[in-house]
Structures are given as structure tokens and as C-alpha cells.
Amino acid sequence: xxxxxxxxxxxxxxxxxxxxxxxxxxxxxxxxxxxxxxxxxxxxxxxxxxxxxxxxxxxxxxxxxxxxxxxxxxxxxxxxxxxxxxxxxxxxxxxxxxxxxxxxxxxxxxxxxxxxxxxxxxxxxxxxxxxxxxxxxxxxxxxxxxxxxxxxxxxxxxxxxxxxxxxxxxxxxxxxxxxxxxxxxxxxxxxxxxxxxxxxxxxxxxx
Amino acid sequence: xxxxxxxxxxxxxxxxxxxxxxxxxxxxxxxxxxxxxxxxxxxxxxxxxxxxxxxxxxxxxxxxxxxxxxxxxxxxxxxxxxxxxxxxxxxxxxxxxxxxxxxxxxxxxxxxxxxxxxxxxxxxxxxxxxxxxxxxxxxxxxxxxxxxxxxxxxxxxxxxxxxxxxxxxxxxxxxxxxxxxxxxxxxxxxxxxxxxxxxxxxxxxxxxxxxxxxxxxxxxxxxxxxxxxxxxxxxxxxxxxxxxxxxxxxxxxxxxxxxxxxxxxxxxxxxxxxxxxxxxxxxxxxxxxxxxxxxxxxxxxxxxxxxxxxxxxxxxxxxxxxxxxxxxxxxxxxxxxxxxxxxxxxxxxxxxxxxxxxxxxxxxxxxxxxxxxxxxxxxxxxxxxxxxxxxxxxxxxxxxxxxxxxxxxxxxxxxxxxxxxxxxxxxxxxxxxxxxxxxxxxxxxxxxxxxxxxxxxxxxxxxxxxxxxxxxxxxxxxxxxxxxxxxxxxxxxxxxxxxxxxxxxxxxxxxxxxxxxxxxxxxxxxxxxxxxxxxxxxxxxxxxxxxxxxxxxxxxxxxxxxxxxxxxxxxxxxxxxxxxxxxxxxxxxxxxxxxxxxxxxxxxxxxxxxxxxxxxxxxxxxxxxxxxxxxxxxxxxxxxxxxxxxxxxxxxxxxxxxxxxxxxxxxxxxxxxxxxxxxxxxx
Numbered sequence: 001x002x003x004x005x006x007x008x009x010x011x012x013x014x015x016x017x018x019x020x021x022x023x024x025x026x027x028x029x030x031x032x033x034x035x036x037x038x039x040x041x042x043x044x045x046x047x048x049x050x051x052x053x054x055x056x057x058x059x060x061x062x063x064x065x066x067x068x069x070x071x072x073x074x075x076x077x078x079x080x081x082x083x084x085x086x087x088x089x090x091x092x093x094x095x096x097x098x099x100x101x102x103x104x105x106x107x108x109x110x111x112x113x114x115x116x117x118x119x120x121x122x123x124x125x126x127x128x129x130x131x132x133x134x135x136x137x138x139x140x141x142x143x144x145x146x147x148x149x150x151x152x153x154x155x156x157x158x159x160x161x162x163x164x165x166x167x168x169x170x171x172x173x174x175x176x177x178x179x180x181x182x183x184x185x186x187x188x189x190x191x192x193x194x195x196x197x198x199x200x201x202x203x204x205x206x207x
Numbered sequence: 208x209x210x211x212x213x214x215x216x217x218x219x220x221x222x223x224x225x226x227x228x229x230x231x232x233x234x235x236x237x238x239x240x241x242x243x244x245x246x247x248x249x250x251x252x253x254x255x256x257x258x259x260x261x262x263x264x265x266x267x268x269x270x271x272x273x274x275x276x277x278x279x280x281x282x283x284x285x286x287x288x289x290x291x292x293x294x295x296x297x298x299x300x301x302x303x304x305x306x307x308x309x310x311x312x313x314x315x316x317x318x319x320x321x322x323x324x325x326x327x328x329x330x331x332x333x334x335x336x337x338x339x340x341x342x343x344x345x346x347x348x349x350x351x352x353x354x355x356x357x358x359x360x361x362x363x364x365x366x367x368x369x370x371x372x373x374x375x376x377x378x379x380x381x382x383x384x385x386x387x388x389x390x391x392x393x394x395x396x397x398x399x400x401x402x403x404x405x406x407x408x409x410x411x412x413x414x415x416x417x418x419x420x421x422x423x424x425x426x427x428x429x430x431x432x433x434x435x436x437x438x439x440x441x442x443x444x445x446x447x448x449x450x451x452x453x454x455x456x457x458x459x460x461x462x463x464x465x466x467x468x469x470x471x472x473x474x475x476x477x478x479x480x481x482x483x484x485x486x487x488x489x490x491x492x493x494x495x496x497x498x499x500x501x502x503x504x505x506x507x508x509x510x511x512x513x514x515x516x517x518x519x520x521x522x523x524x525x526x527x528x529x530x531x532x533x534x535x536x537x538x539x540x541x542x543x544x545x546x547x548x549x550x551x552x553x554x555x556x557x558x559x560x561x562x563x564x565x566x567x568x569x570x571x572x573x574x575x576x577x578x579x580x581x582x583x584x585x586x587x588x589x590x591x592x593x594x595x596x597x598x599x600x601x602x603x604x605x606x607x608x609x610x611x612x613x614x615x616x617x618x619x620x621x622x623x624x625x626x627x628x629x630x631x632x633x634x635x636x637x638x639x640x641x642x643x644x645x646x647x648x649x650x651x652x653x654x655x656x657x658x659x660x661x662x663x664x665x666x667x668x669x670x671x672x673x674x675x676x677x678x679x680x681x682x683x684x685x686x687x688x689x690x691x692x693x694x695x696x697x698x699x700x701x702x703x704x705x706x707x708x709x710x711x712x713x714x715x716x717x718x719x720x721x722x723x724x725x726x727x728x729x730x731x732x733x734x735x736x737x738x739x740x741x742x743x744x745x746x747x748x749x750x751x752x753x754x755x756x757x758x759x760x761x762x763x764x765x766x767x768x769x770x771x772x773x774x775x776x777x778x779x780x781x782x783x784x785x786x787x788x789x790x791x792x793x794x795x796x797x798x799x800x801x802x803x804x805x806x807x808x809x810x811x812x813x814x815x816x817x818x819x820x821x822x823x824x825x826x827x828x829x830x831x832x833x834x835x836x837x838x839x840x841x842x843x844x845x846x847x848x849x850x851x852x853x854x855x856x857x858x859x860x861x862x863x864x865x866x867x868x869x870x871x872x873x874x875x876x877x878x879x880x881x882x883x884x885x886x887x888x889x890x
Contacts, residue, residue: 049710107776108775130707131711132707132711132713133713134704134828135704149825152766152767152825153777
């Protein structure tokens, strides 16, 4: 008797969950890891930064040179979105999409629904992902190690240039994502990150 | 000159005496730092201890940091500049007041007062008072006080010369001469301490400790004008020269000069003892680096002056009651590179202390001090302490007190922009001026903290401490003493981002934020096995927390990742480890062997520190149990002394016998160190 009751409940539960899944009609989310995306920078360290940004497209999951079909772009520790206006540094690409971002505090799994009211685009005064240690995605360790490490618990939430959503957890800023980077021997400005992309128009969850 | 002295005094010799380090002897030790009056340590209702000359000489320590490191509950911590400061009851070195002959040392470049400035060659004793002591000393006596008392001349001519040589080509040489007759006394002490330094990490273009050369000259003169009137003058002059090297073939020098002059007139009568003192101290530092071609790459200087007149009267009301009253003024200036202005400060102070012994068993001390400040809130520092003798060899004591540290000039007036990285640091009081200037120059992208928030002055950091102690002589052989301590510190000053610059870097300034709690207990046991052998063993348990950090863990706002490619997870309250550089467990074991018949002594000292964190390796801004830690370790030192004849003593030993090294994390352990020392008494 007990077993039958349990089975019934189980079946109902499974049914309910699969129904919810069915609400997101269409394509499955894409969950992947990008390794060693190179984001070179010229100048910096007190001098004005220059050099072209490394543009990235979530849907294709690759670096792109397209002038329109990009979502976010990297240069050194700076991350910009394809939306809003330039802060006026040299070589910033033209923003022609509807990109925006905010930082969610929590784990990747806890980031379930995009709070669209928190989304901001790049502006004249600051990027949507703020620069500087502790402000955005990284923590600068200072002396003696001088490392740039992703701050755990900072999930970057993006609206793509064409109004889809992605969540990103940056894992490493060093080539090969070494366990204990050494600022003298490991090359920096190489991003390794996990992301989940929701390809369905209007869907704000990442199930 | 040397031979002249030798021939002046015939060498009948004042012997170095190995005192039997018995419990009885320790009971007689007196201390001045706890009350500004001379008191026997064991009956003082404070958590106080004394390291005497015999103990220092037996270990053959040449540096104050060596002595401090072997005292239970005290450790020295090196800052990035290499300066070694004292951590007391889990509070940072900037919160411990360091005195020489009852007068404060100045010159804390980044908060740390470098203990290596102090030679131990002419130290009579080191007094340590744990727990906030601002009721007597005002500013800086936040965690406690360390008072280094130098030798006083003994009757007639006395003198000694000593020299030691150790690994790293380190030499320490002393000449000490003194004379005393019925109404005049004087002493001269000279110390030269130099070393080639050492390098723990090759190929980084830097030395761990650069080659240096320190000289100290101390002259003390005293004259008894009459039975009641005495005048004394103490002077100390210290210089240090360090050869700097830096990456990219930069080289230069750091020069430091320190002067202390204390002039004292004392008057004694049946009821009143009055001292009038004028103390002047200056600390001057100059540092530069040149490139290969001799062009100046960087230069900075630091010039700190303190002038302090003070009058103090001890009024002995009767055998039970004593009253201490004092007042004075501290005048301080600092001239420094990267300062917006040259700050000057006058801070008058007044204090009292009431010492009451209602009967043989009880002693109560009540005290307080008022310091008037212009730039920040004036401070009232109360204290209360009491001791109860349960029986002759057993007592309990309690002391509570308030301590504070005013914001230092750097926190108020700094104006520094890093030329390579591009960030800026601005002192609290000059934020408006400097930030407006940066805005005018078009350097500011965003203001994060509105300028209006800097209108109220920065508050002094403060702490409230409680120490409860119990001590007992169990029998003639065993004694123990134990203390429970707690310090709650608030308004600790930290820095935060106040604006973003257009170059992507930040502008920082200081603010009152941290609330820190340290608590724990220590226990010390002494065991005298026989006439030759005695042991002492001590243990300290310490918890040191930033309360806001603990709250962040409690609220689940802190995350970590186990490996570089694994996702972040949320940390629990129990994952918070506490403050950086604090070991939960510390232990000291000392074994002394004294053979009076053969004029030989030997001692072995072991010191243990459990693991501690020195940086946030997982970048979540907190020290948690997933961070990298410095391993717990034991260092072992051995020292031997042999009296050859009435004049000559030779010593030798090994520090860090087992060659414990952690090159990345422990900069003041340079491996095994051998030393040899000879001391010659002149008379």
C-alpha cells in the first residue's frame, strides 16, 4: 500500500516538473566552458589603455571579429557589453546592440532568474561590469603576489546584443588556468570561464 | 681608546652571576610600567610580566625581537618593509606602545615600530603590561605597553665589553661603562650591530634583509643636588644605514636617525615624590633608489618630532592609600613625502591614579586619564584593577581598562598617487581638497562616497580589555599562573574606495569600520626539578575575529572555490578562520641547566605556533579555512655559557637548530644560525 502511494506521488511530481520544462518551448540552454580567451591590452598600469577588445558571442561560444554580432568584449581586466555608450578609452568598439549586465552575488546554481530591473548598459562614467579590484569580477591580491583572481560568488549576468540572457562565472585570468598562478611566470589576460546561455527569446531562467 | 679603558680599570672583575631562577627570586621583581610607581610584579593587580637581564643574557639574544618571540603570547610580525612589530593578545603591532626608560619611541612608518632598532646590550629588564593602558599612557597603549628599562650605574667603576659573531656575518658589539659615587652617576653605552643580511627568494631582484649597519650611543647622567633633589639626563642616539637593492638594477640607501633626550628633576619628601620631565624625541628617515646611470629613481623622507613635558606627583596618604597625579602636553610634528600639509598637533593631558590597600589581602587601583585633541574626539581612559590574595601563595586578580589609538598623520594627511599602477590614497582630512583637485584635472570618473561624508572627524580606534588572572605556588618546586583575556576593539581604521579614476584605478581613503574581538587564555607553569634543572612551559589559546567579517559569513555572503575549475560555493560561519597572522595555539618550552660548581649554564627553548594565514589566497576578501595557510611550526634554540674567570664569559649556541624554513611566508627565519660571543668585565 505504502509503495503504491509513493509511486503515485512520484509520478505526479515527475509529471509536474516535466510540464514546467515544457513551458520553455524550444532549444535547450547551452552550458559550456571557454578556455584561455586572450584579452591583450596595450598601455594600462597608469597609462591610458588601448588596443582592440576581444569580442565574444555567447550563442556561437567563440571569439568573433564581427562588428555587430558580439555580446561582450574583453581587454585586460575590463569587460564591456554591446550596449550603451563608450567610456571614451581608445579603441573601444562601437556598441550597436542591446547588451547590458549586472553582478549577481551567489553561486552559479543559485542564479536562476534574471532580475531585468538590475541590468545596466555601459555608460560614459562606468562600464556595466565596474573596473577596479573588488568592484567588479576580480580581486587584486596586492603584495607580495600581485595576482588578479576572480572573486568567488560573483556571477556576471548578461543581456546579449539581441536580448537573450547568459550567466558567467570567471574561473581564471591566467593562461592554462593554473591552480596557483605565479605572477612572474604565468601569462595573464587569458580568461577561462563557465557560462550558461539561454537561447530562447524572452526566457529569463536557465533551466 | 679601548686599551686605555682596559688599563684604567684593573680587572678584578665583576662576575656575571647565574642566579638560580627560582620562584622566590621572581617574586621580588619590580615593575614601573603598570602604575608609574615601583611595584612588586607578583602583587600588582595587572597582567604584567618582567624579562630580566639574567634571562636575556642566558639566551644571548642580541635583538629585542628575539627576546619578545620567546615570551608567551607575544610574537613579532614582519611587515612588507621588513620592520618587525609586536603582536600582543592578538592585536597588531601598531596598537602596542613601546617605551624606552618610560618614554615612548616614535617613527612608525606604516604603523609598525621596528623592534630591531632596539639593542638589548644594556637592558636591565623588559616590562610587559598586557591589556589596554591608556589610563596612564594615553595614545597607542591600546593593546598594552612594553617598557625597556636600561641599566643604571652601580657603585664605583663598572664596565664591560662584549662581542658576538654569527651566521650572515652578523656582528654585535657593546661597550658599556659606568661610574657612581655618593652624588654623581653616569654611564656610556655603545652598540654596533651589523649584518650582510640574507635572501630567501632568489631571482626576484630583492633581498629579504638587506645589508645594514646600526649604531646606538646612550649616555645617562645623574646628580643628587641634595637628599631631596635629583637631576638626571638620559640621551640615546641611534643611526641605521641600509643598502637597498631593487629589481631593474636599482640601488640606493635607507638612512634612519633617532634621538631621544629626557631631562628629569625629581624631588622626594616623606609624603610627596615629584618628577618633572621634558622629553624630546625625533625620528628621521630618508630613502632613495638610483638607476644604473646614477639617476634618481625615487626618494622619500620622514621626519617626526615629539616634545613632551610632564609633571607627576605621587602622594602617599598613609600606608594604605597612595595617589598619583600627573599632567603634561604632547607636541608633535611630522614632515613627510606625499603629505598634503605638515601637520602639527598639541595635545594636553591629565591623569590620576588611586591605589588602595584596605588590608593585607586586597589591593585596588582606580585610574583615569583625559587627553584633549583638536582633530578628533578627546579621550577619557578609565581603568580599574584589583588583586585578592587567597593565601600567601595564591592570588586572583582582575584588571579592566580602556585603550585608544588616534588616527595617525598618514591616515589624515596622506596624498599619494602610485606612478606605476595609477591608484591614489588620500588622508581623511584632506579628501575634499585633493579630490576636488583630481576632479579639476579630469582624473575622476565616479565618486563613490560623497565628500560630505568626510565632514565628521575620523574617530580614534578604541578597545576595552578585561584580564582575569590566577596564580599559585603549588609547592617549592611548582608554580603556575594563568590568565583569561578579552579585548573588544572598535572603530578600527581601514581604507575603502571613495572614487574611480578614468584610468580604471581607484582612489582610496580611510574610514572607521572594523570591530575586532580577541579573546583567549594563557597558562604558564614553572617546575624546578633540582638545583641544576628547571623547566617552564607556557601555552596560549587565541581567538581573533573581525566581527563584521564573521557576520558576512553568518549571512552567507562569502564564497570560495575548491579548485580553479570548480564552481563557487557558499561558506558557513564555521569556515571563517579569523584575522590574518594569528595562530590559535602557541606554546613555549624552556629548559634551563645551571651548574654553579663548574660555572656553566645551558638552555634550550622551543617555540610553537600553530598554522596561520597571511593572505586571502582564494580572493574572497576573507580568511577562511579554504585559504592557503602558513604551516604550524616549532623553532628550537640552544645557548651555552661558560664563565672562564671572574672577567671573561664565553657563550655559543645555535638558533633554529632544525633549520626550519618557509621561504615564501616567513621572512624572519633565515635558517640555522650559529653564534659565538665573549663578554669581558672591566673593573
